[in-house]
Structure formats: structure tokens, C-alpha cells
Amino acid sequence: MTISVEKPSSDAQSGGKVPLVELKNIGKSYGNITALKDICLRVHAGEVTGILGDNGAGKSTLIKIIAGLHQQSEGELLVDGKPTTFGSPAEALGKGIATVYQNLAVVPLMPVWRNFFLGQELRKKTFPFSLDANAMRATTLSELSKMGIDLPDVDVPIGSLSGGQKQCVAIARAVFFGARVLILDEPTAALGVKQSGVVLKYITAAKEAGFGVVFITHNPHHAHLVGDHFVLLNRGRQKLDCTYDDITLEHLTQEMAGGDELEALSHELRSGKD
Amino acid sequence: MTTQANPDASTHTVVRDERVKERNRLQRLMIRPEVGAAIGAILIFVLFLVVAEPFREASSLATVLYASSTIGIMACGVAMLMIGGEFDLSTGVAVTFSSLAASMLAYNLHLNLWAGAALALVLALGVGFFNGFLVMKTRIPSFLITLSTFFMLAGINLAVTKLVAGQVATQSVSDMQGWDSAQKVFASSFTIGNVSIRITVVWWLVFTAIATYVLFKTKIGNWIFAVGGDAEAARAVGVPVTKVKIGLFMFVGFCAWFVGMHLLFAFNTVQSGQGVGNEFFYIIAAVIGGCLLTGGYGTAIGAAIGAFIFGMTNQGIVYAGWDPDWFKFFLGAMLLFAVIANNAFRNYAAKK
Numbered sequence: 001m002t003i004s005v006e007k008p009s010s011d012a013q014s015g016g017k018v019p020l021v022e023l024k025n026i027g028k029s030y031g032n033i034t035a036l037k038d039i040c041l042r043v044h045a046g047e048v049t050g051i052l053g054d055n056g057a058g059k060s061t062l063i064k065i066i067a068g069l070h071q072q073s074e075g076e077l078l079v080d081g082k083p084t085t086f087g088s089p090a091e092a093l094g095k096g097i098a099t100v101y102q103n104l105a106v107v108p109l110m111p112v113w114r115n116f117f118l119g120q121e122l123r124k125k126t127f128p129f130s131l132d133a134n135a136m137r138a139t140t141l142s143e144l145s146k147m148g149i150d151l152p153d154v155d156v157p158i159g160s161l162s163g164g165q166k167q168c169v170a171i172a173r174a175v176f177f178g179a180r181v182l183i184l185d186e187p188t189a190a191l192g193v194k195q196s197g198v199v200l201k202y203i204t205a206a207k208e209a210g211f212g213v214v215f216i217t218h219n220p221h222h223a224h225l226v227g228d229h230f231v232l233l234n235r236g237r238q239k240l241d242c243t244y245d246d247i248t249l250e251h252l253t254q255e256m257a258g259g260d261e262l263e264a265l266s267h268e269l270r271s272g273k274d
Numbered sequence: 275m276t277t278q279a280n281p282d283a284s285t286h287t288v289v290r291d292e293r294v295k296e297r298n299r300l301q302r303l304m305i306r307p308e309v310g311a312a313i314g315a316i317l318i319f320v321l322f323l324v325v326a327e328p329f330r331e332a333s334s335l336a337t338v339l340y341a342s343s344t345i346g347i348m349a350c351g352v353a354m355l356m357i358g359g360e361f362d363l364s365t366g367v368a369v370t371f372s373s374l375a376a377s378m379l380a381y382n383l384h385l386n387l388w389a390g391a392a393l394a395l396v397l398a399l400g401v402g403f404f405n406g407f408l409v410m411k412t413r414i415p416s417f418l419i420t421l422s423t424f425f426m427l428a429g430i431n432l433a434v435t436k437l438v439a440g441q442v443a444t445q446s447v448s449d450m451q452g453w454d455s456a457q458k459v460f461a462s463s464f465t466i467g468n469v470s471i472r473i474t475v476v477w478w479l480v481f482t483a484i485a486t487y488v489l490f491k492t493k494i495g496n497w498i499f500a501v502g503g504d505a506e507a508a509r510a511v512g513v514p515v516t517k518v519k520i521g522l523f524m525f526v527g528f529c530a531w532f533v534g535m536h537l538l539f540a541f542n543t544v545q546s547g548q549g550v551g552n553e554f555f556y557i558i559a560a561v562i563g564g565c566l567l568t569g570g571y572g573t574a575i576g577a578a579i580g581a582f583i584f585g586m587t588n589q590g591i592v593y594a595g596w597d598p599d600w601f602k603f604f605l606g607a608m609l610l611f612a613v614i615a616n617n618a619f620r621n622y623a624a625k626k
Contacts, residue, residue: 088509089509089512103507107508107570110500118496119500121493121496131492131496133491
């Protein structure tokens with residue numbers, strides 16, 4: 001992490017350090033539909049940034065921009081303080097930004113270990129440089145057991161694993177391949193309580209290991225458990241930007257649920273029942 | 275790989291554990307994509323051994339293998355393309371296109387036949403690139419793009435041959451430079467014992483072996499399965515989807531060129547109208563061999579077995595003394611059976 005020689009950025013928490021990834025007034029429109037407008041966001045090493053928002057708030061568009069799948073229509077994307085535009089996900093990966101998508105970007109019919117190493121296969125050191133299948137199998141097994149996933153056989157098609165197992169394979173893959181910034185798209189959305197706990201513990205471990213984590217979720221409870229910094233999106237706009245110290249779970253939940261709207265709704269429903 | 279700047283696995287802990295090898299080899303064998311085709315091939319082989327006496331001779335096997343090889347070389351490329359999730363209907367006429375091009379270019383420009391063959395290779399790869407580029411650029415299904423190419427090539431074959439040669443077949447080129455050496459490579463025979471075997475049989479096995487190696491033991495192979503299984507997922511983890519798919523179309527072009535060279539050096543003159551309909555035989559061989567039409571699943575060995583089944587049926591019907599008109603009926607029935615059987619096998623495999 002380099003120390004910025006310029007004046008300290010507006011983000012007090014960073015202590016003058018350059019964020020790994022920073023978004024400045026990012027906007028995205030598809031034709032005449034504005035999906036995002038004026039989004040500012042900083043991702044620091046060793047921090048979890050929780051991005052919250054209801055369906056259609058623009059969370060997916062936002063991560064697609066950071067991941068290099070889409071380009072922003074306005075605003076700046078800075079990596080290590082330098083303005084960058086990603087032409088492809090490979091470029092983002094090259095800068096250490098790894099995304100674990102909701103659909104996990106796995107190929108269902110391929111074995112677990114082939115999915116784990118897809119795009120970055122290990123080859124033997126000697127001619128003809130064939131794939132080192134046994135090393136990849138063993139590495140996949142050991143990386144997964146670190147995540148608390150004990151697969152009897154990494155040769156099964158990944159499509160046959162449970163949602164939580166698939167999620168763990170995808171996260172373990174991103175971590176193994178030297179991501180500095182880990183973007184997790186709703187990692188707990190499809191999981192049960194216990195498996196969510198495993199994933200949340202893993203997020204904390206990743207943060208302590210110095211990763212910058214972007215945790216996209218619509219569950220304020222999960223976000224508040226691990227987040228250092230929260231950004232709330234609503235209809236493509238940034239509604240809230242605060243640190244863990246600034247906000248309580250109740251407040252976050254209320255903001256997330258629509259704030260005053262929820263109170264009005266609750267009042268309406270309650271009085272209707274009585 | 276150049277597209278990825280760093281994520282270099284060598285800097286990370288790579289665990290080597292000799293205990294972690296493929297387990298339960300028998301079970302793994304049972305769920306391979308080509309197992310249905312292999313069982314089918316054995317059944318058909320036994321059937322013809324029983325009903326057709328001439329089928330039992332070694333020379334008949336050589337004939338069957340020859341018929342299988344000309345389909346099998348092409349089916350190998352088609353299978354790779356299908357595993358990569360695409361489809362090519364122009365292969366049948368692309369074979370004829372290659373041999374016509376080689377013959378006419380060499381004849382009319384007074385070139386060595388090898389030079390003609392090289393120019394034809396450039397054209398064949400160009401057709402493959404054209405197909406792949408259009409499919410990737412327009413995102414129109416490859417079925418439609420290559421259907422268009424099929425008709426365009428069929429038209430070019432007839433029209434240009436008539437224009438250049440003044441007839442529907444090319445002139446004899448057997449007295450030209452390079453004929454002898456090229457014929458040795460593409461269309462010679464050798465004898466084992468007293469059975470004469472065509473060289474294409476060897477090439478067929480070589481193509482299948484290389485394709486199998488590439489599919490399962492190289493990065494490219496991993497990427498081929500990935501772009502066929504889920505192109506978006508593959509792209510998201512950094513696989514160059516467009517390049518892989520265009521490369522596959524060009525490999526199909528290469529196979530078409532190779533079979534085209536065999537036809538030219540085996541028959542000397544090439545009929546401009548031939549090859550139409552053969553594209554289905556290649557696809558049938560690949561599908562019988564366990565390739566999924568939706569991509570991401572299949573093997574080159576399966577395609578070879580599919581081609582062998584094709585060759586056996588093709589020749590076996592003649593040896594059995596049946597009316598050869600029934601051949602296509604059998605082919606269709608076998609395809610139907612194979613598709614249903616492969617589907618059942620795959621469901622079984624998915625549960626394992």
C-alpha cells in the first residue's frame with residue numbers, strides 16, 4: 001500500500017491511503033434508462049464495504065462496472081489512484097479484482113477442479129506442458145477444506161454440488177488466484193443459516209488477511225455483521241454512505257427496508273389486523 | 275497466457291498429493307460420454323459378423339476402416355466444434371471446395387500441387403474464420419450462419435468450376451509436379467500381412483489422438499469445454515471465448531482441407547457437386563459418439579467410434595447382401611437410438 005503524496009482524500013477513514021478501488025460519480029445508462037447515477041465508493045485493503053439495496057437498485061450494474069463486464073457511461077474508476085477503464089473481465093482480474101457472481105461463473109458440466117482452475121490452469125514444467133491434473137485436484141481439495149468444505153471427489157461436475165458448496169468453490173478460487181479486491185455478489189442469498197455463517201466467517205478472515213472486500217447483499221443483518229463501511233443504493237442513486245460506527249443495525253435495517261415507508265406500511269398492516 | 279497480467283498460480287501453495295488421483299476407474303469409465311457408442315459399436319460389429327460372411331475377412335475390416343476414416347477425420351473437427359457449443363453445416367461442401375481450389379489453382383497457375391494445396395489450406399481456414407467471425411460478431415446461431423455458408427460454397431463450387439474448367443469436374447492433375455509426394459501423404463496405402471490399409475486410417479487415428487490430448491490435457495481443451503458449457507461463465511473467468519470459438523471453426527476448416535486433399539489425390543479429378551449432405555454424416559458421427567448438441571460435453575474418441583459405426587453400417591449392409599437403399603434408414607434409426615441412450619447415460623452420470 002503506497003502513501004499518497006497528494007492532499008489526503010476526503011475519506012477520513014483511509015488515513016490518507018490510496019483506496020484499492022475508488023469510484024467517483026459513476027453513472028451508467030442503457031439507452032435512455034439510467035441504471036446508476038453519481039455513485040461514489042472507496043474500497044480499502046482490510047475493509048469490508050457492504051453495498052445494500054433492494055432488487056433493481058443497481059447493485060448488479062455497479063459490480064459489473066467494477067468487474068469489467070460493462071463500462072461506466074460517466075464518472076471515473078480509479079485503481080490504486082489511477083483512472084482506469086476495464087475493457088474486459090480479464091483486465092480487471094489482472095489488476096487483482098476478482099468477482100464472485102451470483103450465478104458463480106461456473107460451468108455446470110465440468111468437474112470441480114477444472115472449474116477451480118478455469119482460465120488459469122496449471123501446467124507441467126516439462127514438455128509437452130500438459131495440464132497438471134493431479135496437482136490441480138489436490139490443490140482444489142486442500143483449498144476447499146480450508147473453507148470447511150470436504151468434498152469426497154473433486155471430479156464430480158460442479159453442477160451436482162449444493163449452492164453453498166458452489167459459492168465456497170467460487171470464493172476459494174478468487175482468493176487462491178491472488179485477488180486483492182474480492183467482489184461478492186449476494187454470496188449468502190441462496191444459503192441456509194449455517195452455510196451463511198461459514199461464508200460470513202470467511203469474509204471476515206479475508207478482510208483480516210488484507211483483502212478489500214465488496215459485499216453486495218440485500219440482507220442488512222449479514223452486512224452489519226461483517227461490514228466496515230456501508231453504501232445503500234436506491235433506484236440507481238446512493239442513499240447512504242457511512243461507517244460501522246455511524247450506524248446501528250436497526251437504523252441500517254430501517255434504511256434498507258425503505259425507512260419511513262416501512263413505518264407507514266407497518267402502521268397500515270397492524271391497524272388492519274386489529 | 276497474455277490476457278492475464280498476474281494471477282500466477284506458481285506464487286501460491288500448490289499441493290501435490292499422490293493419494294489424490296482419479297478414483298474408482300471402473301465407475302469413471304462407465305460414465306464417459308462415449309460409452310454408449312462403444313457398446314453400440316460392439317453390438318453392430320457382432321451383428322454383421324453373424325449375418326454377413328464376407329464381413330469376417332480382414333480385407334473387409336480394412337474397407338470398413340477406410341470408409342470410417344474419411345468421415346472420422348472430419349467428425350473429429352466437428353466434434354471439437356460441437357463441444358465448443360457451435361455447429362457447422364458447411365463442412366460437406368467445404369471438403370469439395372478445398373479439393374477444387376487446390377486442383378484448379380495448381381492447374382491454372384501452373385503451380386506445384388503442394389503450392390495449390392497450401393493456397394487451398396489458406397482458403398479453407400479463411401472459410402472457417404469467416405464462419406466463426408460472423409457467429410461471434412453477429413451472435414446469430416451458427417446453424418443459420420453456416421447454413422448460409424453451405425449454400426454459398428455449394429454455389430461457388432459449381433459456378434467457379436464451370437467458369438474455370440468449362441465442365442463440372444476438374445482436369446486431371448496426376449502428371450503435375452508434386453503429385454507423387456502428395457499422393458503418398460494423403461492417399462497412399464500400405465500393407466499389413468496381406469491386407470492393404472489406406473493411409474487415411476492412420477491419419478484418422480492421429481487426428482483423434484491429438485484432439486483427445488488437446489481436449490483433456492491442455493488449457494485450450496479446458497477452454498473448449500468451458501465455452502461450450504457456459505460461454506458467459508468462461509468469459510467472466512478470463513477465457514478468450516471469441517478466439518477459442520473462431521479457432522474451432524478454423525480447425526473444422528483444416529479438417530475439411532485434409533479430407534479434400536485426400537479426395538483430390540485419391541481420385542485425381544474432383545466432381546464439383548459432391549459433398550452435399552455429408553455434413554450430416556459428420557454431425558451424426560459426433561452425436562452418436564456422445565457429443566451434446568448444446569455443447570460442453572463429448573469426446574473425440576466418441577466421434578471416432580461414431581464414424582466407425584457409420585463405416586460398419588455403410589459397408590456391412592453391402593456385405594450382408596441387403597439393399598443399400600436401407601442404409602439411410604439404419605443411420606437414422608441408429609442416431610435416434612444413440613441420442614436416447616446417450617441421454618440416459620448422461621443422466622446416470624450426473625447422479626454419480
